Amino acid sequence: MHLVHASSASNVHRLSTRPVPARVDGGGATALVQPADGTAEMLRLIADRLPIRRTLVHAGDTVCGAGRHFENLYVINSGAVKVVNIGADGQEQLVGLQFRGDWLGLDGIAPGSYCCDTVALDTGEVWALHYGALLLACAAHPRLLARLHMEMSREITRGRDAMLSLCTLSAPARVAAFVRQWAESLTGLGRPLEEITLRVTRAEIGSHLGMTLESVSRALSFLARSGMIDFAGAGRRVILIRDLAALTGFIRANALAPRSAVR
Amino acid sequence: MHLVHASSASNVHRLSTRPVPARVDGGGATALVQPADGTAEMLRLIADRLPIRRTLVHAGDTVCGAGRHFENLYVINSGAVKVVNIGADGQEQLVGLQFRGDWLGLDGIAPGSYCCDTVALDTGEVWALHYGALLLACAAHPRLLARLHMEMSREITRGRDAMLSLCTLSAPARVAAFVRQWAESLTGLGRPLEEITLRVTRAEIGSHLGMTLESVSRALSFLARSGMIDFAGAGRRVILIRDLAALTGFIRANALAPRSAVR
DNA sequence: CGCAGCATTGACGCCTGTCAATTTGAGTGG
DNA sequence: CCACTCAAATTGACAGGCGTCAATGCTGCG
Numbered sequence: 001m002h003l004v005h006a007s008s009a010s011n012v013h014r015l016s017t018r019p020v021p022a023r024v025d026g027g028g029a030t031a032l033v034q035p036a037d038g039t040a041e042m043l044r045l046i047a048d049r050l051p052i053r054r055t056l057v058h059a060g061d062t063v064c065g066a067g068r069h070f071e072n073l074y075v076i077n078s079g080a081v082k083v084v085n086i087g088a089d090g091q092e093q094l095v096g097l098q099f100r101g102d103w104l105g106l107d108g109i110a111p112g113s114y115c116c117d118t119v120a121l122d123t124g125e126v127w128a129l130h131y132g133a134l135l136l137a138c139a140a141h142p143r144l145l146a147r148l149h150m151e152m153s154r155e156i157t158r159g160r161d162a163m164l165s166l167c168t169l170s171a172p173a174r175v176a177a178f179v180r181q182w183a184e185s186l187t188g189l190g191r192p193l194e195e196i197t198l199r200v201t202r203a204e205i206g207s208h209l210g211m212t213l214e215s216v217s218r219a220l221s222f223l224a225r226s227g228m229i230d231f232a233g234a235g236r237r238v239i240l241i242r243d244l245a246a247l248t249g250f251i252r253a254n255a256l257a258p259r260s261a262v263r
Numbered sequence: 264m265h266l267v268h269a270s271s272a273s274n275v276h277r278l279s280t281r282p283v284p285a286r287v288d289g290g291g292a293t294a295l296v297q298p299a300d301g302t303a304e305m306l307r308l309i310a311d312r313l314p315i316r317r318t319l320v321h322a323g324d325t326v327c328g329a330g331r332h333f334e335n336l337y338v339i340n341s342g343a344v345k346v347v348n349i350g351a352d353g354q355e356q357l358v359g360l361q362f363r364g365d366w367l368g369l370d371g372i373a374p375g376s377y378c379c380d381t382v383a384l385d386t387g388e389v390w391a392l393h394y395g396a397l398l399l400a401c402a403a404h405p406r407l408l409a410r411l412h413m414e415m416s417r418e419i420t421r422g423r424d425a426m427l428s429l430c431t432l433s434a435p436a437r438v439a440a441f442v443r444q445w446a447e448s449l450t451g452l453g454r455p456l457e458e459i460t461l462r463v464t465r466a467e468i469g470s471h472l473g474m475t476l477e478s479v480s481r482a483l484s485f486l487a488r489s490g491m492i493d494f495a496g497a498g499r500r501v502i503l504i505r506d507l508a509a510l511t512g513f514i515r516a517n518a519l520a521p522r523s524a525v526r
Numbered sequence: 527c528g529c530a531g532c533a534t535t536g537a538c539g540c541c542t543g544t545c546a547a548t549t550t551g552a553g554t555g556g
Numbered sequence: 557c558c559a560c561t562c563a564a565a566t567t568g569a570c571a572g573g574c575g576t577c578a579a580t581g582c583t584g585c586g
Binding site for chain 1: 348350352354356358359369370371372373374378379398402405408412413414415416417418419420421422423425426427429430431470472473515518
Binding site for chain 1: 574
């Protein structure tokens with residue numbers, strides 16, 4: 001099996017420009033990343049037990065389009081993908097960001113067609129699994145079914161977490177939480193990366209967090225002024241996390257007063 | 264003037280006592296699948312193929328508590344249940360409302376313990392399905408597995424819809440959408456009930472919609488002043504939908520300006 | 527070099543959160 | 557049956573956060 005990107009997505013941008021085999025300083029990192037969530041094991045399981053179609057995607061490519069007939073699930077082997085919900089009146093809203101090991105297209109199972117556009121943010125490899133074939137494989141390999149259910153369950157929980165942050169955090173705190181979550185997503189639940197490259201515009205972040213692009217910009221500027229993060233590179237899309245503890249503290253401190261305690 | 268969900272109560276009895284005649288009653292194709300969504304069919308499938316434990320719950324009873332070891336999934340046969348997320352600092356947030364045919368406990372699959380409290384709002388019957396037993400039954404009955412996946416998929420979509428309404432609607436519009444959604448949930452996707460009984464406090468609604476209880480109250484008062492809804496009974500917990508079209512129009516009219524168009 | 531898209535920053539105003547007073551209804555005990 | 561208490565709901569006044577509008581800077585590309 002050939003992997004387009006060997007491991008940690010921290011090096012993704014470097015890899016896309018020059019074909020550096022991701023390792024050297026990463027010995028510890030890769031070792032840390034793998035065991036926590038078993039993503040690698042899942043990918044191996046899938047590759048071993050299923051006929052999969054590997055697709056190389058580039059930034060802007062649509063993995064599966066809203067409204068199209070549901071047939072495949074997709075697993076991200078490398079890269080990053082945004083999930084965009086298309087409202088009735090053409091309104092577009094970013095409802096999720098997915099990375100290596102995440103599944104796409106789960107929303108299509110019930111209605112029989114996908115609800116969301118999923119668009120690559122970056123060069124990467126996505127595996128298409130025919131849903132019927134997946135079910136067959138699951139019958140033979142219960143671990144595979146267990147894994148599928150875990151991923152669906154995680155997706156449900158993720159949605160709820162997003163609701164929580166929308167409801168209980170002030171706008172700047174939501175941005176801080178977004179930055180932290182992005183960093184965490186790239187490393188698994190270990191310690192976050194200290195450098196992340198946002199691959200979305202301020203407008204998209206705002207759409208995800210329920211605020212305007214101006215508010216996103218102001219919040220990021222504030223976090224930088226306070227020394228929690230820093231900008232690097234051009235375009236202000238690369239963010240250095242300078243003080244993770246302070247960031248976390250800021251998020252907690254800016255939880256809105258328990259607006260309405262439920263009992 | 265207290266009606267306790269006449270429709271769902273009658274269905275309960277039909278379901279548990281006699282099997283529903285599938286096709287003979289003159290309706291043609293639609294008679295096959297009882298309501299549009301096949302909830303009744305699913306319940307029959309479960310009851311036929313699985314060892315289930317039926318539990319009668321009353322308002323305030325906890326179906327499954329956050330943090331407890333995951334073992335069962337639950338299906339609501341009748342009644343209404345609220346899903347409450349418990350934050351780190353004891354913050355409680357209402358993240359969902361579930362009715363007949365909805366599944367509970369799906370969030371527990373991935374972590375191995377439930378993430379949310381689920382609390383009955385009303386007298387009803389909940390079925391507990393042992394997860395292991397469910398998987399076994401699914402192996403023998405693919406339709407059951409398909410159904411489970413559909414329900415998980417729906418749950419994912421529901422979370423995204425909630426995010427959408429949080430991000431794109433003004434506070435009063437969110438309340439209007441909440442009322443409409445509650446009514447729709449009780450009838451299946453046909454036309455909503457014209458009379459619904461809210462079984463939660465304003466504070467809980469506010470927690471669900473990301474606003475204060477005062478804003479909820481003001482919004483409901485406004486909807487009533489405008490003639491879209493009306494209050495009935497005592498405590499202002501019973502709501503009559505007077506003009507569904509106007510309600511829907513109000514929701515659309517109060518979609519926030521496309522704050523940040525994606526792309 | 528100039529254009530187009532993205533990001534930043536400021537000024538202003540509205541929505542909605544906060545605080546507070548009042549009313550209603552339900553439950554309890556005398 | 558009534559007085560008392562308490563939770564829930566409504567309504568008003570006020571203030572602050574954040575959306576809106578607008579001007580400017582920065583970067584990459586034709």
